[in-house]
Amino acid sequence: MVILYQSQTLPINSPSASPTLSIDEVWEVMLLKCRKPELFVAPMSSSAVIEETPTFMKRSVTFKEGMGPPGGEVIEELQIRAPWKVDFYNLNSGAFINNTVSQGKDETDLYLTFYFEWPYPDMQEGSKEAKEMSDKLWSMAKKTVQHTIDYARDMAKEAKLGKGLEH
Template identity: 35%
Template sequence: MATINLAYTSKINPNGASPVLTRAQVWTGLQRKIRFAQEFVPVIESCEVLKDDSGVVERLVKFKKGMGPKDEAREVVRGWEDCWVDFQQDDGTHIRNIVSDGPSGDESDLHMTYMFEFRFPHIEANSAEAEKEKTRLKAMSKKAVESSIDVIREMVKDGRIKA
Protein backbone atom coordinates (compact mmCIF):
# COMPACT_ATOMS: atom_id res chain seq x y z
CA MET A 1 0.00 0.00 0.00
CA ALA A 2 1.21 3.48 -0.85
CA THR A 3 0.71 6.45 1.45
CA ILE A 4 1.34 9.83 -0.17
CA ASN A 5 1.78 12.80 2.17
CA LEU A 6 1.57 16.32 0.75
CA ALA A 7 1.03 19.85 1.97
CA TYR A 8 0.57 23.11 0.10
CA THR A 9 0.38 26.64 1.54
CA SER A 10 -0.78 29.82 -0.16
CA LYS A 11 -1.04 33.39 1.04
CA ILE A 12 -4.71 34.31 1.42
CA ASN A 13 -4.18 38.04 0.79
CA PRO A 14 -1.28 38.50 -1.61
CA ASN A 15 -0.38 42.05 -2.67
CA GLY A 16 -3.20 43.58 -4.68
CA ALA A 17 -5.86 41.05 -3.63
CA SER A 18 -9.25 42.66 -3.27
CA PRO A 19 -11.13 42.48 -1.09
CA VAL A 20 -8.70 41.60 1.68
CA LEU A 21 -10.19 38.58 3.46
CA THR A 22 -10.50 38.38 7.24
CA ARG A 23 -10.10 35.22 9.28
CA ALA A 24 -13.88 35.30 9.99
CA GLN A 25 -14.67 35.41 6.26
CA VAL A 26 -12.26 32.57 5.50
CA TRP A 27 -13.72 30.50 8.35
CA THR A 28 -17.26 31.12 7.07
CA GLY A 29 -16.09 29.97 3.64
CA LEU A 30 -14.57 26.79 5.05
CA GLN A 31 -17.83 26.05 6.88
CA ARG A 32 -19.67 26.34 3.57
CA LYS A 33 -17.02 24.15 1.90
CA ILE A 34 -17.86 21.34 4.34
CA ARG A 35 -21.37 21.12 2.88
CA PHE A 36 -20.81 22.36 -0.70
CA ALA A 37 -17.31 21.12 -1.57
CA GLN A 38 -18.00 21.21 -5.32
CA GLU A 39 -18.19 25.03 -5.19
CA PHE A 40 -14.60 25.22 -3.92
CA VAL A 41 -12.58 22.34 -5.36
CA PRO A 42 -12.64 21.92 -9.15
CA VAL A 43 -12.09 18.13 -9.08
CA ILE A 44 -15.20 17.55 -6.94
CA GLU A 45 -18.38 16.88 -8.86
CA SER A 46 -20.84 16.62 -5.96
CA CYS A 47 -21.08 16.62 -2.18
CA GLU A 48 -24.00 14.96 -0.42
CA VAL A 49 -24.40 15.60 3.30
CA LEU A 50 -25.51 12.32 4.89
CA LYS A 51 -25.61 13.51 8.50
CA ASP A 52 -25.03 16.87 10.21
CA ASP A 53 -24.91 16.45 13.98
CA SER A 54 -23.46 19.01 16.42
CA GLY A 55 -20.65 20.14 14.15
CA VAL A 56 -19.79 16.66 12.85
CA VAL A 57 -20.73 16.21 9.22
CA GLU A 58 -20.78 12.90 7.38
CA ARG A 59 -20.72 13.34 3.63
CA LEU A 60 -20.22 11.56 0.34
CA VAL A 61 -17.98 13.36 -2.14
CA LYS A 62 -17.85 12.32 -5.80
CA PHE A 63 -14.88 13.33 -7.92
CA LYS A 64 -14.92 14.17 -11.61
CA LYS A 65 -13.93 11.16 -13.70
CA GLY A 66 -10.16 10.61 -13.56
CA MET A 67 -9.47 13.90 -11.74
CA GLY A 68 -9.67 12.98 -8.06
CA PRO A 69 -7.58 10.57 -6.04
CA LYS A 70 -10.49 8.10 -6.41
CA ASP A 71 -14.07 8.11 -7.73
CA GLU A 72 -15.75 8.94 -4.42
CA ALA A 73 -15.03 9.27 -0.72
CA ARG A 74 -17.16 8.93 2.38
CA GLU A 75 -15.90 11.42 4.97
CA VAL A 76 -16.43 12.52 8.54
CA VAL A 77 -15.70 16.25 8.78
CA ARG A 78 -15.01 18.27 11.93
CA GLY A 79 -14.02 21.92 12.32
CA TRP A 80 -11.95 23.56 15.04
CA GLU A 81 -12.98 27.22 14.97
CA ASP A 82 -11.35 29.24 13.48
CA CYS A 83 -8.17 27.37 12.64
CA TRP A 84 -8.74 24.08 10.84
CA VAL A 85 -11.12 21.55 9.34
CA ASP A 86 -10.40 17.80 9.35
CA PHE A 87 -11.69 15.40 6.70
CA GLN A 88 -11.33 11.71 7.65
CA GLN A 89 -12.16 9.20 4.93
CA ASP A 90 -13.22 5.59 5.41
CA ASP A 91 -10.00 4.26 3.85
CA GLY A 92 -7.77 6.15 6.32
CA THR A 93 -7.07 9.09 4.02
CA HIS A 94 -6.85 12.27 6.09
CA ILE A 95 -7.06 15.87 4.87
CA ARG A 96 -6.73 19.04 6.93
CA ASN A 97 -7.47 22.63 5.83
CA ILE A 98 -5.59 25.09 8.06
CA VAL A 99 -5.82 28.88 8.38
CA SER A 100 -2.72 30.35 10.02
CA ASP A 101 -1.20 33.71 10.81
CA GLY A 102 1.66 35.00 8.71
CA PRO A 103 4.90 36.39 10.11
CA SER A 104 3.64 39.96 10.58
CA GLY A 105 0.76 38.87 12.82
CA ASP A 106 -1.44 41.40 11.01
CA GLU A 107 -5.11 40.36 10.52
CA SER A 108 -4.65 40.46 6.75
CA ASP A 109 -1.45 38.34 6.83
CA LEU A 110 -3.10 34.94 6.65
CA HIS A 111 -2.13 31.67 5.01
CA MET A 112 -4.08 28.58 4.02
CA THR A 113 -2.47 25.15 4.07
CA TYR A 114 -4.03 21.92 2.89
CA MET A 115 -2.38 18.77 4.25
CA PHE A 116 -3.07 15.43 2.62
CA GLU A 117 -2.39 11.88 3.74
CA PHE A 118 -3.65 9.83 0.79
CA ARG A 119 -3.94 6.05 1.11
CA PHE A 120 -3.77 3.86 -1.98
CA PRO A 121 -4.20 0.17 -1.10
CA HIS A 122 -3.92 -0.84 -4.78
CA ILE A 123 -0.57 0.93 -5.39
CA GLU A 124 2.75 -0.43 -4.20
CA ALA A 125 4.80 1.92 -2.00
CA ASN A 126 7.79 3.57 -3.74
CA SER A 127 6.68 2.31 -7.14
CA ALA A 128 6.70 4.28 -10.40
CA GLU A 129 2.90 4.37 -10.17
CA ALA A 130 3.10 5.92 -6.68
CA GLU A 131 5.52 8.59 -7.93
CA LYS A 132 3.25 9.39 -10.88
CA GLU A 133 0.27 9.69 -8.52
CA LYS A 134 2.27 11.95 -6.18
CA THR A 135 3.11 14.31 -9.04
CA ARG A 136 -0.55 14.48 -10.08
CA LEU A 137 -1.74 15.03 -6.51
CA LYS A 138 0.80 17.83 -5.93
CA ALA A 139 -0.76 19.79 -8.78
CA MET A 140 -4.25 19.00 -7.50
CA SER A 141 -3.41 20.19 -3.96
CA LYS A 142 -2.10 23.54 -5.22
CA LYS A 143 -5.25 23.99 -7.31
CA ALA A 144 -7.48 23.04 -4.34
CA VAL A 145 -5.96 25.65 -2.01
CA GLU A 146 -5.89 28.46 -4.54
CA SER A 147 -9.36 27.69 -5.86
CA SER A 148 -10.80 27.68 -2.33
CA ILE A 149 -9.29 31.12 -1.61
CA ASP A 150 -10.55 32.49 -4.94
CA VAL A 151 -14.07 31.17 -4.32
CA ILE A 152 -14.20 32.63 -0.80
CA ARG A 153 -13.09 36.00 -2.19
CA GLU A 154 -15.82 35.85 -4.87
CA MET A 155 -18.42 34.94 -2.24
CA VAL A 156 -17.39 37.96 -0.16
CA LYS A 157 -17.61 40.17 -3.27
CA ASP A 158 -21.10 38.96 -4.22
CA GLY A 159 -22.42 38.98 -0.65
CA ARG A 160 -22.80 35.24 -0.03
CA ILE A 161 -20.26 35.61 2.79
CA LYS A 162 -20.88 38.56 5.08
CA ALA A 163 -18.78 37.71 8.15
Protein backbone atom coordinates in the same frame (compact mmCIF):
# COMPACT_ATOMS: atom_id res chain seq x y z
CA MET B 1 1.29 -0.07 0.36
CA VAL B 2 2.19 3.56 -0.18
CA ILE B 3 0.89 6.60 1.64
CA LEU B 4 1.48 9.78 -0.34
CA TYR B 5 1.77 12.98 1.68
CA GLN B 6 1.15 16.47 0.31
CA SER B 7 0.99 19.88 1.92
CA GLN B 8 0.44 23.27 0.32
CA THR B 9 0.28 26.71 1.96
CA LEU B 10 -0.62 29.96 0.23
CA PRO B 11 -1.20 33.48 1.56
CA ILE B 12 -4.84 34.51 1.63
CA ASN B 13 -4.19 38.25 1.60
CA SER B 14 -1.13 38.81 -0.54
CA PRO B 15 -0.09 42.47 -0.95
CA SER B 16 -1.85 42.74 -4.32
CA ALA B 17 -5.05 40.96 -3.20
CA SER B 18 -8.24 42.95 -3.04
CA PRO B 19 -10.46 42.93 -1.14
CA THR B 20 -8.66 41.83 2.02
CA LEU B 21 -10.44 38.88 3.59
CA SER B 22 -11.10 38.55 7.31
CA ILE B 23 -10.91 35.30 9.27
CA ASP B 24 -14.73 35.34 9.53
CA GLU B 25 -15.08 35.58 5.75
CA VAL B 26 -12.54 32.83 5.18
CA TRP B 27 -14.26 30.62 7.73
CA GLU B 28 -17.62 31.14 6.07
CA VAL B 29 -16.12 29.86 2.83
CA MET B 30 -14.50 26.92 4.65
CA LEU B 31 -17.92 25.90 6.01
CA LEU B 32 -19.36 26.18 2.50
CA LYS B 33 -16.52 23.92 1.33
CA CYS B 34 -17.57 21.39 3.98
CA ARG B 35 -21.18 21.41 2.80
CA LYS B 36 -20.60 21.82 -0.95
CA PRO B 37 -17.13 20.44 -1.76
CA GLU B 38 -18.02 20.14 -5.44
CA LEU B 39 -17.73 23.96 -5.69
CA PHE B 40 -14.05 23.66 -4.74
CA VAL B 41 -12.74 20.23 -5.83
CA ALA B 42 -13.00 19.58 -9.57
CA PRO B 43 -13.40 15.76 -9.47
CA MET B 44 -16.43 15.99 -7.16
CA SER B 45 -19.90 16.25 -8.71
CA SER B 46 -22.24 16.36 -5.70
CA SER B 47 -22.50 15.93 -1.95
CA ALA B 48 -25.03 15.55 0.83
CA VAL B 49 -24.75 16.24 4.54
CA ILE B 50 -25.84 13.17 6.50
CA GLU B 51 -25.29 14.43 10.04
CA GLU B 52 -24.08 17.71 11.53
CA THR B 53 -23.25 19.40 14.82
CA PRO B 54 -21.18 22.58 15.36
CA THR B 55 -17.97 20.48 15.57
CA PHE B 56 -18.79 17.42 13.42
CA MET B 57 -20.19 16.63 10.01
CA LYS B 58 -20.75 13.38 8.15
CA ARG B 59 -21.26 13.68 4.40
CA SER B 60 -21.42 11.64 1.25
CA VAL B 61 -19.48 12.83 -1.77
CA THR B 62 -20.01 11.66 -5.34
CA PHE B 63 -17.23 11.92 -7.90
CA LYS B 64 -17.46 12.56 -11.62
CA GLU B 65 -17.22 9.49 -13.84
CA GLY B 66 -13.69 8.10 -13.85
CA MET B 67 -12.33 10.72 -11.44
CA GLY B 68 -12.87 9.12 -8.07
CA PRO B 69 -12.86 5.77 -6.35
CA PRO B 70 -14.61 2.67 -7.67
CA GLY B 71 -18.33 3.20 -7.19
CA GLY B 72 -17.85 6.94 -7.34
CA GLU B 73 -19.11 7.71 -3.82
CA VAL B 74 -17.41 8.02 -0.44
CA ILE B 75 -18.48 8.80 3.10
CA GLU B 76 -16.44 11.34 5.04
CA GLU B 77 -16.42 12.49 8.64
CA LEU B 78 -15.28 16.03 9.34
CA GLN B 79 -13.98 17.39 12.63
CA ILE B 80 -14.61 21.16 12.61
CA ARG B 81 -12.62 23.56 14.80
CA ALA B 82 -13.95 27.05 14.09
CA PRO B 83 -12.47 29.25 12.80
CA TRP B 84 -9.12 27.58 12.17
CA LYS B 85 -9.30 24.03 10.85
CA VAL B 86 -11.26 21.13 9.44
CA ASP B 87 -10.06 17.51 9.41
CA PHE B 88 -11.59 15.27 6.74
CA TYR B 89 -11.56 11.47 7.23
CA ASN B 90 -12.50 9.35 4.22
CA LEU B 91 -14.15 6.29 5.75
CA ASN B 92 -13.85 4.29 2.51
CA SER B 93 -10.15 4.71 1.70
CA GLY B 94 -8.61 5.88 4.96
CA ALA B 95 -7.44 9.12 3.35
CA PHE B 96 -6.97 12.10 5.67
CA ILE B 97 -7.10 15.78 4.68
CA ASN B 98 -6.61 18.81 6.88
CA ASN B 99 -7.53 22.39 5.92
CA THR B 100 -6.02 24.96 8.28
CA VAL B 101 -6.25 28.75 8.35
CA SER B 102 -3.25 30.33 10.10
CA GLN B 103 -2.56 33.87 11.22
CA GLY B 104 0.79 35.59 10.89
CA LYS B 105 1.81 38.99 12.26
CA ASP B 106 -1.69 40.52 12.36
CA GLU B 107 -5.37 39.75 11.75
CA THR B 108 -5.14 40.18 7.97
CA ASP B 109 -1.91 38.16 7.58
CA LEU B 110 -3.73 34.89 6.90
CA TYR B 111 -2.59 31.65 5.27
CA LEU B 112 -4.44 28.60 3.99
CA THR B 113 -2.82 25.16 4.24
CA PHE B 114 -4.20 21.92 2.87
CA TYR B 115 -2.47 18.74 4.07
CA PHE B 116 -3.18 15.35 2.48
CA GLU B 117 -2.50 11.68 3.32
CA TRP B 118 -3.49 9.42 0.43
CA PRO B 119 -3.18 5.63 0.97
CA TYR B 120 -2.57 3.47 -2.09
CA PRO B 121 -2.60 -0.17 -0.95
CA ASP B 122 -1.72 -1.61 -4.38
CA MET B 123 1.17 0.76 -5.12
CA GLN B 124 4.84 0.00 -4.43
CA GLU B 125 7.00 2.46 -2.48
CA GLY B 126 9.51 4.19 -4.80
CA SER B 127 7.79 3.00 -7.99
CA LYS B 128 7.34 5.10 -11.10
CA GLU B 129 3.58 4.83 -10.54
CA ALA B 130 3.94 6.26 -7.00
CA LYS B 131 6.07 9.15 -8.28
CA GLU B 132 3.58 9.97 -11.06
CA MET B 133 0.64 9.85 -8.64
CA SER B 134 2.52 12.02 -6.14
CA ASP B 135 3.19 14.62 -8.84
CA LYS B 136 -0.47 14.55 -9.92
CA LEU B 137 -1.68 14.98 -6.33
CA TRP B 138 0.80 17.82 -5.72
CA SER B 139 -0.55 19.70 -8.72
CA MET B 140 -4.13 19.10 -7.56
CA ALA B 141 -3.29 20.30 -4.03
CA LYS B 142 -1.85 23.59 -5.28
CA LYS B 143 -4.82 24.23 -7.54
CA THR B 144 -7.36 23.42 -4.81
CA VAL B 145 -5.80 25.79 -2.25
CA GLN B 146 -5.59 28.63 -4.78
CA HIS B 147 -9.12 27.98 -6.05
CA THR B 148 -10.48 28.13 -2.48
CA ILE B 149 -8.79 31.50 -1.89
CA ASP B 150 -9.96 32.83 -5.28
CA TYR B 151 -13.51 31.61 -4.61
CA ALA B 152 -13.55 33.38 -1.23
CA ARG B 153 -12.27 36.61 -2.77
CA ASP B 154 -14.81 36.44 -5.62
CA MET B 155 -17.63 35.97 -3.09
CA ALA B 156 -16.38 39.00 -1.15
CA LYS B 157 -16.26 41.10 -4.33
CA GLU B 158 -19.84 40.08 -5.08
CA ALA B 159 -20.89 40.96 -1.49
CA LYS B 160 -22.08 37.38 -0.91
CA LEU B 161 -20.20 36.83 2.35
CA GLY B 162 -21.84 37.45 5.71
CA LYS B 163 -25.20 36.20 4.45
CA GLY B 164 -25.05 32.65 5.77
CA LEU B 165 -24.03 31.02 2.47
CA GLU B 166 -22.50 28.09 4.28
CA HIS B 167 -25.97 26.58 4.80
